[in-house]
Amino acid sequence: MAEGVYGLVAEFDDPDRLIEAARRARESGYRRMDAYTPFPVHGLLEALGKRPTRLQWIVFIAAVLGGVGGYYLQYWIAAVDYPINVGGKPLNSWPNFIPVTFEMAVLVSAIVAAVVMFALNGLPQPYHPLFKVERFQRASQDRFFLCIEAEDPRFDLEETRRFLESLNPLSVEVVEP
Amino acid sequence: MHELEHLPTFQSRGKAIGFFVAGVVLCAVGFLTNSAGFLPAYLFSYLFWIGAAVGSLGLMLLINLTGGGWGAVIYRLLTAGAKTLPLMAVLFLPILFGMRDLYEWASPEALAHDELLQAKAGYLNPTFFVLRTVVYFAFWLGATVVVLKAVGRWDAGERGLRPAVRGFSGFAMWMLAYSVTFASVDWSMSLEPHWYSTIFGMKAFVSMGLITFAAMIVGLRFLLRFPGVDRFATEERIHDLGKLLFGFTNLWAYMSFAQLIIIWSGNLPELNIWYIKRSLNGWNAVGVILIVFHFGLPFLILLSRYSKQRIEILSLLALWLLVMQLVDQFYQVIPVFRPGLSVTLTDVLVPLGMGALWIGGVLWSLHGRRVLVPHDDLVPRGAH
Known part of the structure; x- marks a missing residue:
């Protein structure tokens, strides 16, 4: 776990690519992650391995x-x-x-x-670390984000960055807390 | 669209003949084992199965008005359901010929000693009854012909037809509400001519919708056996049909309960006789069965999204609701003829036999047709 880092966020331009990325991240053993999309994406919840709501x-x-x-x-x-x-x-x-x-x-x-x-849902939530990422503004327009959080036991700044880059994202950025 | 060309067609004529034969045999055995109880059993069976036929027409009109992929996947089954209307018109003949045995107001002896029946004779008399029945069927058949013309054009490959049929469907839906209300008053409510319920027509309308949705969901399960249908009958659309079945189950309960609470609260002698008759001599048990198994159990099962999305669960529940609707028709008709609760073999055989005839009619008209109508809304949004 890296100090002073919330996580690493990867940007995609296609919902199918995001689902694929979430699936691969889960296969690689990552658990503490979340996806951000401009509209509900069918199948994303399953790919992330999130439990259905209670x-x-x-x-x-x-x-x-x-x-x-x-x-x-x-x-x-x-x-x-x-x-x-x-x-x-x-x-x-x-x-x-x-x-x-x-x-x-x-x-x-x-x-x-x-x-x-x-x-x-943890709402209302006036602040979220991802707000500091400039490109994240497009999460409400046309871009799809996958963020692997530093709290994940498998998180390693260098290794996780290399993993995310292997998924062919538009960008990978460090998220500060 | 080219995927549609590869959808299989029904080859169901042989099965249809099998169902026709089974239907005739079941009805004949029902008649021979208990000829005195045949007509009442025939009437409650008829009131159930006419619901599936007229309901098919009504659902096509509804889909023409609202659109929606859930309607597109069952549209072929609905056309076949509505095409049983000529068969149902023929099957009405025994009720016409048995009118005097079925309806108190049609019997001259009862009329002679009953002032109220005499006062109502301007409306409740055999000639006018026959005339009204002819008008109902003329409208239902005419509307079906118009809708089927549009279906023919869909089949021929035309697109963007829905706006053209929408106007007619709106008018026909309005007329359907009238015809179903009057038909339910004539055929069912007038069994107890001293009694009336202002919600009766609405309840009959809702029952028709419920019977049709349930029958279509059962039909969809068989439709899904054809290759390629699952590309169109997606989980999302099955979920939509499940939600509509849930809605109609609740609506049926709402109508039934509204009738009960209004009559129970007012407790007027000309209204409460219906419920008094059905709370004595064992009939109360049927009422309780309807509350628990027509509403309570299906309500709890359909609350869950899990069961609404799975055709295996949904179709079983739909079948169950069909049985319960039949029990509801039994509960409405039979107490008029038998003060004590009893179920005879005829009460079981005749609805099954008429059902076999109806399904035979459906299969007969499906023969040679593609399994799905290439309706405007058939291709799911987002499908590549």
């Missing part, structure tokens, strides 16, 4: 809790705290409670999905 399970649990909470809210009000006979219907009139139960499940899961999505 967001869906969190949202599912949030939906269940929201639904149970929504139902309990109505049950507690209508059958426990202030029981009142409406049209001779049972106190726990479950058909009437379904719409709010559904809405609460949707509301809670939507809020949790948005908040947790930001949290898992």
Whole structure:
């Protein structure tokens, strides 16, 4: 691990070449790396070896809790705290409670999905070391970047640079922290 | 486009004849084992399979309006589905001839002792019923002919046709909503002429959509056996069909529940009779089965992207939803004729037999056609 270095970033002009680079980097044993593209690239996640997100399970649990909470809210009000006979219907009139139960499940899961999505992505993130790389501005236009981070146990400034250059990138630059 | 030229064509006439024979035999055995219970079983089977035929027309109109690659890959199957409409028109004849046994309002004895039926006789009378049925089929057949003309031009290699069929499809979709609403009121809701539900037509419309999507997903699984189809029926498009199946499953639950909660909350005697009949003598169990297995289980399975992207899982689930739709039709029709829950051999054989006839019709018209329609949206975006 090199001191005072965040990582090495390679620039590509084609998404297929980026996927190929990510695949080769992973084959060479690199794990701590990330790719930056102007649009979602199909197959990149698999090439990088990133785990699929767990967001869906969190949202599912949030939906269940929201639904149970929504139902309990109505049950507690209508059958426990202030029981009142409406049209001779049972106190726990479950058909009437379904719409709010559904809405609460949707509301809670939507809020949790948005908040947790930001949290898992590490957003908001006002600063990132890559911002200092001049050419990186084109990551939001027409260029595709692969950054191998210095925290990777296999990272070696010279060897990793040679490896990245073997992938025929447009450029390889050192990223300062 | 040249890849399309190399797609195989269906050679399905022999299979079609096999299905026709099986269909006739199954219906005949169903009739012979229980001739008294045949007509009600025939009616609920018909209400199910007409959904696949009219739904195929409706889905073609929808695809013409919205576009989308998911529609392009099932378009050939949909044309065949809509081409069963003449067959379905013929299969309606037993219902016409059995009208007096099926519909209370068509029986002079019932009419003579029932003021409400007399008041409704201006609409619910045999002559007008036949006339309306003729009008529904005339519209469905006419619209199918127009859409199939465009398909013929696609097959001949013309491109950029969708804008031309869009205008007609918009008009026909509007008419389809009317015809399906009225047909469901006539054929199904009027079984209990004292009762009404304002959401009934909408629910029938949604059921048709669900039946058709499910049938097309099952069909796609067989279509994928042909070489070259997987280049067009990509994971992304299967995912789209899965999402639509999920949407229609939820929509069916929404419509069914909306009908229940409105009637249950109001608790008016002319409305609640439908549910009272279906909560006694064992019928309640069928309602619970529908909630759990038509909605709950498919909902949980379809929540996951994993199952929506895999045709093996999706087609099994689609088949399951078809069975559940059949149970829903059974639940709507049979309590009128049998106050206690019972399932006879005829109730199983007749829907299967009519299904065999329908599939036979589909295979017959697919014969000699290329497996995919060279529709404007067929080639996936980003495919080289």
